[in-house]
Amino acid sequence: MQKRVFSGVQPTGTPHLGNYLGAFRNWVPLQEEYETFYCIVDLHTLTLPWDPAALNQRIVEGAAALFAVGVDPSRSVVFRQSHAPQHAELAWILTCIGRMGELRRMIQFKEKSKGAAESIGAGLFTYPVLQAADVLLYQAHGVPVGEDQRQHIELMRDLAIRFNSAFGETFVVPEAYIPKAGARIMALDDPTDKMSKSSVRPNSVINLTDDAALVAKKIKSAVTDSGSEVVAGPEKPALTNLLTIFSLFDGATIPQLEERFAGSGYGDFKTALAEVVVEGLRPIRERYLELMGDPGELNRLLSEGAAAAVKVAEGTMVTVWERVGLGARPGA
Numbered sequence: 001m002q003k004r005v006f007s008g009v010q011p012t013g014t015p016h017l018g019n020y021l022g023a024f025r026n027w028v029p030l031q032e033e034y035e036t037f038y039c040i041v042d043l044h045t046l047t048l049p050w051d052p053a054a055l056n057q058r059i060v061e062g063a064a065a066l067f068a069v070g071v072d073p074s075r076s077v078v079f080r081q082s083h084a085p086q087h088a089e090l091a092w093i094l095t096c097i098g099r100m101g102e103l104r105r106m107i108q109f110k111e112k113s114k115g116a117a118e119s120i121g122a123g124l125f126t127y128p129v130l131q132a133a134d135v136l137l138y139q140a141h142g143v144p145v146g147e148d149q150r151q152h153i154e155l156m157r158d159l160a161i162r163f164n165s166a167f168g169e170t171f172v173v174p175e176a177y178i179p180k181a182g183a184r185i186m187a188l189d190d191p192t193d194k195m196s197k198s199s200v201r202p203n204s205v206i207n208l209t210d211d212a213a214l215v216a217k218k219i220k221s222a223v224t225d226s227g228s229e230v231v232a233g234p235e236k237p238a239l240t241n242l243l244t245i246f247s248l249f250d251g252a253t254i255p256q257l258e259e260r261f262a263g264s265g266y267g268d269f270k271t272a273l274a275e276v277v278v279e280g281l282r283p284i285r286e287r288y289l290e291l292m293g294d295p296g297e298l299n300r301l302l303s304e305g306a307a308a309a310v311k312v313a314e315g316t317m318v319t320v321w322e323r324v325g326l327g328a329r330p331g332a
């Protein structure tokens with residue numbers, strides 16, 4: 001059987017350069033070798049306050065972004081999490097074998113619940129269990145993600161191993177596929193902070209839909225480090241981030257770029273960086289806008305994806321139901 005890959009993205013806003021360089025970009029070549037499942041994880045979005053009137057639109061935008069970067073609906077199963085009810089069902093079973101202690105250690109939970117531990121939604125606490133269900137349902141071997149998801153993948157491995165040893169071999173124990181470069185793209189206005197969809201600072205994030213003028217303006221205003229040399233290193237977190245972005249779009253290594261920009265100031269470097277980013281994003285942006293012109297077609301592709309996903313997910317649930325002693329699945 002061909003090995004599988006699963007990954008997901010929350011429909012919380014326009015995907016940005018971090019999502020692209022840390023994750024989506026790597027999802028495309030995996031289509032050559034693996035059976036690929038890419039999911040718009042709409043149930044995860046309900047773990048923090050959301051706007052019901054905008055949610056459906058955000059989901060369609062998420063799908064458009066994936067197709068725009070090169071995820072091919074004829075090769076990958078692209079679907080909405082909420083259209084495969086097995087995700088929520090398996091999440092419940094895994095919640096019952098998950099432990100308070102291990103969930104309390106999750107960095108994302110600690111960060112997002114800061115200052116509101118008692119009033120934060122319980123869904124945010126069990127968020128990583130739903131994420132484990134997403135992957136385990138498809139018996140995926142690989143989970144291509146950015147660095148911020150590493151701990152969640154560790155947890156899903158622990159849950160899979162615990163379930164297998166309690167109830168018999170059921171789940172493939174998945175591995176994180178985290179790229180060497182680009183796994184943690186930082187905010188343009190603060191190199192100590194991850195580039196993030198939830199940022200309220202407009203100049204911190206480059207969205208995949210930003211036009212050329214906006215990309216250039218944001219890069220021009222990006223913070224730099226003290227000194228004037230275009231070099232990477234621990235003393236130069238802002239330049240390291242900008243050089244990483246340059247390198248991923250241009251193909252040259254960071255040492256090659258340091259050589260190319262030796263003697264140039266930050267200004268010239270930023271002008272060149274804006275050019276490579278604009279050129280790199282141009283086809284994605286154009287394709288995205290074209291796809292968004294036909295939301296009916298995007299919804300049709302998502303429904304097709306859901307039908308394919310449900311087949312696989314239900315197959316796993318038949319085994320899970322038997323293993324845990326719930327017996328035959330209704331309708332099986």
Ligand code: TYM
Pocket residue numbers: 006007008009010011018019020021022023024041044130131134135143144145146147148149182183184185186194195196
């Ligand atoms: P999400 O929606 O926050 O992000 C989607 C993907 O983008 C990566 N990413 C980044 N990579 C590099 N630099 C950044 N600044 C950056 N910001 C985001 C993320 O690592 C991710 O790969 N919990 C997940 C969604 C999810 C999931 C899953 C992922 C739900 N179920 C199952 C994999 C498998 C999340 O919130 O991603």
